[in-house]
Amino acid sequence: MADTLIAPNDKDLLKDEPVKYINELTTLNLGPTHPATHGIFQNILQMDGEKIVSGEQTIGYIHRAFEKIAERRPFYQITTLTDRMNYCSSPINNLGWNMTVEKMLGIEVPKRAQYIRVIMMELARISDHLICNGILGVDTGAFTGFLYLFEERENIYEIYEEVCGARLTTNMGRFGGMERDLSPVAQQKIRKFLKTFPAVMKEFETLFNRNRIFMDRTVDVGPLSKKMAMDYGFTGPNLRAAGIDYDVRVMNPYSSYEDFQFDIPVGENGDTYDRFMVRNEEIWQSLRIIQQAMDNLPEGPYFADAPEYYLPPKKDVYNNMEALIYHFKIVMGEIDAPVAEVYHAVEGGNGELGFYLISDGGRAPYRLHFRRPSFIYYQAFAEMCKGITLSDAIVIMSSLNVIAGELDA
Amino acid sequence: MLTNQEVAEDLVKKYGADVFDFEDPFDLLTLSTTREQIVPMLGYLKAHASFQITFLTDITGVHYPDSPGQEFCVVYHAHSWVHNFRVRIKVFLAEADLHIPTAIPVHACANWMERETFDFFGIIFDGHPKLIRILNMEDMDYHPMRKQYPLEDGTRQDKVDALFGR
Incomplete structure (x- = not known):
């Protein structure tokens, strides 16, 4: 630890002794509501001047006991809990949970529903990465890129709206498929997004990728070795x-990811710049996947033939006794669940999002644990x-993309 | 491709009677061990030349109040990225003696996962450098994920399972 100069007070100056240099650390509270933490969590930092000597995180400020x-x-009511975890990419959480339950129940989801899911999950990944990289720009002093990207994020949210009716907490998908088919309007919006987005993304990359100031702030900042990672x-x-x-989509493909051609970008030093570049490249790869899924969208039903678990169409509920019974049972949560123990992982915006579910055959899980990557x-x-330094710590935190909702569950 | 059989046989050879209750729900090798063996076993799987189960995915707890002597269970999920092989290891603990050694020397990421398990279930990880609550407030005097703390009013009648034929 370097010796720190502390300004001597006036009384000491009057004395006839040499001024003493005192080692003293400053305790700095970064958070819980600091704008640079982008969420409610606290870091208690021991500072030696501008340098961080040690830090300690306090989390749990928005713990909601999910x-x-x-x-x-x-x-089915747990789906609404999952989208409040990583609220930047809610559909991945929702659909990951739906897939976990489908795995437990042994439901085979039709190809069309799987492709729609892939499209929605990749859109969610794009919006997640856009936020992370946009905010990284803000934290290094460039607000413009963030605003450019948020216009496109708005378009993604409009697609969500068309597909499930909601924007942020999407509650997307049902056990057995999607709640509705991909409407012509939704398809048209996705195609429009695929056309307009690359230009905006290119512009964003031109702003940042070789920007001297941005590179000075991010290259070799917060490097992460393979072993430490x-x-x-x-x-x-x-x-x-x-x-x-390591990417769950490739290692344990789910929802037909094996049908698509895409690359897994990897960095070299694991520093902030690499994290930024990997996310940018993943956005391009996600676009590739969406393009393929849209081009090869299979015809057929968008939900599985599992009437005990999938809500029947409203028309049938009013006109058909059996459908009414199923509707009642499903809405009351009285579906038959087997005794089972399932672990299912999907590639969330931040990494492996796992659902560990123990069912004892009751109406609710006996135990449900979320493996939250952040x-x-x-x-x-x-x-x-x-x-x-403190300024670098802010940039590192921003590039790690810690989402408070996911952190605290 | 590593098979469940291969790993199970290797573990039985190495640990004998200390590994038991082999299952493979949804093709995921699940086994139980004792608390004395859990950390050496995680270390063994990590250092194993061919298995290379080097990544600790998750640690969590489960409460089974109706199984005397085995009220609590600590569940470890580990993953080999070389073979794409997952394993789930369980350790059952008695409520009277909720101690288990910490896995931090083997996997640094166990730190917060163990704190979370302690926070919610009260399981004490011996040797943990800082075993304090992580998500709940520090002056809480109970462990909320235990089954004796119901979420809703216990006198509520409209959700009684018997009414629904369970």
Whole structure:
């Protein structure tokens, strides 16, 4: 630790002794409501001047006890809990949970529904990465890129609206498929997005990728070695920036991801710049996947033939006794669940989003645990910001894309 | 491609009677062990030359109040990225003695996962450098995920399972 100069007070100056230099650290509260944390969590930093000596995170400010609530709720009502975790990419959370329950119930989802899901999940990934990279720009002093991107994010939210009726907390998908087919309007909006978005993304990349100021702020800031990334449980773009090509979509393909051609971008040093570049490239790859899914969208039903679990069409509910019974049973949460133990993982915006579900055959899960990627890798932040300046710590935190809702569940 | 059989046989050879209750729900190898063996076993799987189960995916707890002597369960999920092989290891603990050694020496990421498990279930991870609550407030005096804390009023009649033929 370097000696710190502390201004001597006036009384000491009057004395006839040499001025003493005192070692003193400043405690700085970064958060809980600091604008640079982009969410409600606190970092208690021990500062030596502008350098961080040690840090400690305090989290849990928006803990909502989702796992406990889930033990009392019917399965389909838990979908609304999941989209409040990573609210930047809610459809991935929703559909991941739906797939977990489908795995438990043994429902085979038709190809068309799987493709619609892939389209929605990749749109969600794009919007998640847009927020992270846009805000990284804001934190390094460039507001413009953020505003350019948010216009496109708005378009993604309009697609969500067309598909499920909601924008942020989407509650998308049902056990067995999607709640409605991809309407012509939705298809047209997705095609329009595929046409207009690349130009905006190119412009954003031109603004940042070789920008001297941006590179000075991010290159070699917060490097992450392969070993450290694995030790600290990193997954997702942050892990891939460190050079490990682990992606759940490729290793354990779900929802027909094996049908699509896409690359997994990896970084080299795992620094902030690599994380930024990996996310940018993933946006391009997501676009590729959406394009393929739209071009090869199979015909057929958009929900599985599983009347005990999938809400019947409203017309049938009014005209058909059997459909009415199913409707009542499903809405009351009285679906038959087997005794089972399932772990299902999807590639969320931040990494491996896992659902560990234990069912005892009751109307609600016996135990449901969410493996939230940012909860697990955020513990490395204290280690990563040792010995660097405060301004770099902000940039690192921003590039890790810690989402408070996912952190606290 | 690593098979469940291969790993199970290897673990039985190495740990004998300390590994038991083998299952494979949805093709995921699930086994139980004792708390004395859990950390060495995680280390063994991590250092194993061919298995390379180096990534600790998750640690969590489960409460089974109706199984005396085995009220609590700590569940570890580990993953080998080389073979795309997942394993789930369970350790059952008695409510009277909720101690289990910490896995931090093997996997650094166990730190917060163990704190979370302690926070919600009260399971004490011996050797953990800072075993304090993580998501709940520090002056809370109970562990909320235990089954004795119901979410709703216990006298409520409209959700009684018997009414629905369960």
